[in-house]
Amino acid sequence: MALEEYSAYFMYGGIFLxxxxxxxxxFLEKQDGSDVSGIKSYLSSARWQGEIIxxxxxxxxxxxxxxxxxYFYEFDFLLPNDKKLYTGTGLITPExxxxxxxxxxxxxKKGAGRKVAVISIDFYNGC
Structure with missing residues (x-):
């Protein structure tokens, strides 16, 4: 068989590759969906209703x-009178x-459903 007869296979192989x-x-560069949803909740936290805790x-x-x-950070915390561990996203400066x-x-700020955003952190005093 001549090379011309295989040229179609080379073309299909190149397209497939x-x-x-x-x-x-x-898929290698795709971010984790939970990271993106936490960031979206944080960035939109000023627009949705919720309880400040x-x-x-x-x-x-x-x-x-x-x-x-x-930098975005995920914080794990317990809400008062609740044993469930919640996760919220917040921004931290390099300093x-x-x-x-x-x-x-x-x-x-805890909104409806799973919307949770970290509004502020008191770096000098505990709760």
Whole structure:
């Protein structure tokens, strides 16, 4: 068989390889849906109704997202009179990163459903 007879296979193989590589990099770079929903809740927290609650930080995680020079963090906390551990997203400046510790007081806004946003953190006093 001559090379001309295989040229169609090379073309189909190239198209298939392009689609596979594109899909691979898309899923590789795709962010976790929970990160995005927490960030959306935080950014829209001024527009939705909710209860303002003071609580303490139980734990925190830095996310792979920034807003200007600030970093998004996920904070785990317990609400008063509730044993369920909630997670809310908040912004932390680079100057405040080293001040984070367990037990710090913070103010959260809890809306309908699973909407929770960290409004502020009191770096100098507990709750």
């Amino acid at each position: 392009t689609i596979v590589v594109t899909a691979f990099f898309y 003071k609580t303490n930080i139980q734990s925190w995680r830095k996310q792979n997202a920034r807003y200007g020079n600030d 405040q990163m080293h001040l984070l510790k367990k037990g710090l007081g913070m103010t959260v």
